Amino acid sequence: MSEDVIKVEGLTKIFNHSLKAVDHISFTVKQGEIFGFLGPNGAGKTTTINMLITILKPTEGKATILGSDIAHQSNEVRSSIGLVPQEYTADDDLTGYENILLCADLYGIPRGTSKKRAMELLQLVELTEFKDKKVQTYSGGMRRRLELACGLINRPKVLFLDEPTLGLDVQTRAATWNYIKTLKKEFGMTLFMTTHYLEEADSLCDRIAIIDHGKIVVIGTPTELKDSLGGDIITLSIQKDTDITPLIKKIVHVKEAKKDNGSYMIKSESGEVTAPLIIEALRKENHVVTRLSLTKPTLNEVYLEYTGKSMRDAADENKESGMAQRMMMRRAH
């Protein structure tokens, strides 16, 4: 079953009549998918997520979640989604357990049900023994897990995670993702997440969209995105100073070969197969390979390819008002 859970068509948000934070984006998220939403600061991620969770009204376009329109049926949408926000929103002065019950009350879940669910969720995120401690005594990882539990109290069909591992150490990040994967399996949810950790997005997400300057620049599975760069990169040098590019171009899998400052840059699918073939072919022509390296593209390369290498100012992530000043050229694609 691959029903579209989130459908977005031409969604646009213009702030103050001039600032296009999100510019006619369209995409769909399928049932049970983990959908990653990546982009530089101020690219429109937060604005998009805020529209989908019904706290911002779109200026134009349409989006539905499980068939309910985010603008006109917001209460239906709100009941069927969960949110794990970027910030720690749990109340310091209340205990973990009280915080979960508070979340439950916001969904109007009857007390009997919510107590049972709260205990189950605390068990799941391994906070049971701290449930009666005030949240101010919790560590960052524990708070994150509490946010997760709160986001799941209404058994959401779609869970929105906004930078769920921001500011956590490597161990806690890995643990958090394990919880998220377990929870997803347990409840069969669809996940929509933003993150800055590209290797995490690569290993977790079924599909990824990269947004920049309010527009989706590319969308696909991590493998598709990496392949779109033209495959692996083999760099090699030879002893003699003759141009061997025509020779290399004849080899299967090789897509592109360039001479660059005495070394050769070769783009190829499955580089680990191609590299020995190249060495073999060159030896037959009496060329001696002095140096060879093989790079597999990561999501980092994909990200930089599509969003450019220039830094963005991080200050206005929430308002995304910095956008207007950022008229920097993206690398031509």
Added chain:
Amino acid sequence: MTQSNGNSKNKLHGIWALTNRELKKWYKAPAVFILTLIQPIIWLGLLGNALNLGSLVGGSSIQFPAELAQQFTPSQLSALQKFFDGLGPQILQGAFGTTSYISFMAVGMIAFTALFTTMFSGMSVVWDRRLGFLNKVLSTPVSRSVIILSKVFSATLRSMFQASIILLIAIPLGFKVGLAFTPLSILGVYAFLFLICVGLSSLFIAINIRSTRIETPMAVMNLLNLPLTFASSAFFPIDRMPGWLQAVANANPLSYTINGMRQLLINDTIDYSALALQYAYVGVFAAVLTTIGIVLSWRYLNK
């Protein structure tokens, strides 16, 4: 779908949960709670004594100059002494409606505390926004007006609790109820407090609702709070103020609240038509501002 989630369809769901959250932040944090108890003691003890206008005119402190005293016989002198001694309380009665300034002041203090409590609870909207809690709540099916109403109710409950503490503390400090006082008057006082707190906290929430920073609303509220306090009958009777100030004080809903509460608590007779007007004025103030608060919450919480 909502049914299968076990979610309720009640429009006001979550109101107690959110109100209780605010209250818990107060009564579960011992330092904050104790401070709210100590604050009225300090105010009453300090202001009640430092500003004791009663001592200016009361007491037997009047000593006749020797040359003046020579002109009277001792019996004439003691009659005069009696006359002047009685003058103080009469002036007090005339100006404050009671001979006990601390009683006059305690009622003003109740309103003053209500003003401060509602002011600070108004600022919590800004914190909720900054900490991301507001966005979290907005993504749930809680009604937008419930978010505002819960703030209003928690501020109101806190103020009413503090008012009770002030009255209890004022008794050992010399608070005297008027002849017209009945246990029912206490209910009347709470009704006044409820209305003014609902109105004031709606006002302060409306000021704060768009802010993402705390400084601007702070400045606005500091600007509002002095005229609201001192251009009212809280510490000084209105009819002794200059004309222009009287005009301000007579429009100030705090004056109506305080005058009404004084009628119920410390006056010897109750003017029921005045009392009705006082309830009506404060009631309309509360209704108008709550409506404004809810309308603004719909506007600014649904961007």
